[in-house]
Amino acid sequence: MDVGIIGGGVIGLLTALKLIDQGATVQVFDQPMSRPPASWAGGGILSPLFPWRYSAALTALTMNAQRAYLALDERLGQQHLPGLEVSPSGLLMPSVDDRPEAMRWAARQEIKLCMVDAGQIEPRLSGEGALWMPQVGHIRNPRLVAGLVRLLHQAGVFVEDQPVLAIERCQHGWRLQTPRGMVQAGRVLISAGAWSAPLLAPLGLRLPVIPVKGEMLLYPAAVPAPRCMILRDSGYLIPRRDGRMLVGSTVLPGVFDQRPSAAAYGQLESVARNLWPPLAGIEPEAHWAGLRPGSPRDCPFLSEVPGNPGLFIATGHYRNGLVCAPASAEIMAALIMGETPAIDPAPYSLSPSSSSPP
Template sequence: MANQQQQVVVVGAGVIGLLTAFNLASQGRAVILLERSAVGQESSWAGGGIVSPLYPWRYSPAVTALAHWSQDFYPQLGERLFAATGIDPEVHTTGLYWLDLDDEADALAWAAREGRPLSKVDVSAAHDAVPVLGSGFSQAIYMADVANVRNPRLVKSLKAALLALPGVTVHEQCAVKGFIQESGRVVGVNTALGPIHGDHVVLAAGAWSGELLGSLGLALPVEPVKGQMILYKCASDFLSSMVLAKGRYAIPRRDGHILIGSTLEHEGFDKTPTERALESLKASAVELIPALADAQVVGHWAGLRPGSPEGIPYIGKVPGFDGLWLNCGHYRNGLVLAPASCQLFVDLLLEREPIIDPTPYVPAGRI
């Protein structure tokens, strides 16, 4: 029962914080999860949920390693959460078409090297598979096994699964003000509810992680990067596959909702949706799928991604501050990388054999 006594405080209840807490609680650790607003309402809620980096061949092997492990794991995670909670995260395997890429040759070379099922297809085959696709494209590549997850439902399902485990406390509307230190060790956090102590403190606060770590005099290069999305509602069979061109994508949900995203804006912590982005996203939507010109936009929102150098997250101990850990800085790929990141994190905290080499993600030397 010694494990039961070890208490971990997790700061941030997005997908990374939720899954970190879930994995720890599943291993018998007592967990206190703290969230400044409501569980999963920031980047985790706002994203598109493609279970792949948008352009996987443009990333370092560090991101690729996490992505591949997560992609292979997502279907079973979805099934496990659905079985446990009755809330289906809707891991929906549709495949993905990339259209008119400048670096198509690089993509195909990457796929051959990594053994991923991505191949060049005639653009007419893309039109046959996706009849609503716009006519202005001349080349296409396709990866068959790419899924998307309905991220707002993933958040709900993870929260329900976490709360069903013993030894778990979740405090929403509970902003962390700073860290409590004793003898060179971080032993807790100061919050709106007062001090909360733990044997370990995990910072998984997304775009807010850099600000929090700054209170210790550390410069973590994680900054908010705004992204805006729009949503249409169509028939459930309207769009059969995800499509991506010129940095914009269309994602079909099972019920006919179509997500179009996204912008990349450096606007600090401002996440006000703008008319300019709305018009730009609508133009991209109609270019990808002309029939959307007659469809009504039923949603428009913005979120803040935790931007980081090369999109490589920080996973592991903070040097010089015993008891403090990071699992943050996933930039555009938090939902993609969450299962692997959170499994790797728990392997490190519990001193187990890690699922992949942890070296690229360690904070030492990077902050």
């Protein structure tokens, strides 16, 4: 096996697909029941929230996400597989305080963003000043994970439902210890989200990635949905094509507990009423939690692990895993294959200081 990938979230799966397209042999290891990837749990907005508040390094990973997902959606269709439901509904942001910064950022990036009365886009919000990004879309992220798994299956790669308990260097690469025995790979990618750090600790490396719990509510199509996504500092609402509405999300750092909580349920109900008043009195039909991989910086770790040739890391995307995934996978596939990525990988390196022994 050329490459072993630990973690079956969107970044690990997309990287696997790109490596297979380049002729590499790949095996993916995952624990979807006990350690579900953050990829399925979020909203699928194809932009960072308030994108001008992030670094240039993060922006560089997000610019072509929608185009990449449209291409993947077409590929799924050609294989007669369910699509991603890419919906370019636009993103409306009422009552934003730092509008001048937003406008300057949009001009630099040549992104369409304008100031409007919110009522021009959604009549129920008339009277509020807002920022409007008409080209921002969203996808059904559970469909994305399922679609990638099916494309890999068609290529003869089946995601192994077993954990990697430890990794160790060997003469011809790396050995992965699993409950079913040892597996050898020339190169290894750790893309296990919030669970990545423990795999590096036995090697004497400290990865500053922690779990950040986030919870969501899904509302039934009981009242008319807004025409677009709505984002405020308190949260966001995403209208799905079937009339359902997704409301998110909470932030609780340092917690590995994946159980939905009553406190988050109440908080999100309040957010829902604030974002879309017709939801007052409507009972959500689903409530779930996921664990994001958070880190001290706003861009992920995408690099070879210092002092460990052939061992690579891709994690720390926090709330931007889905929108960064296509570019992150491009970078990782290039690095693993010994090629130069189209995006400069330097800002995403795992420096010796950030991976030093604790």
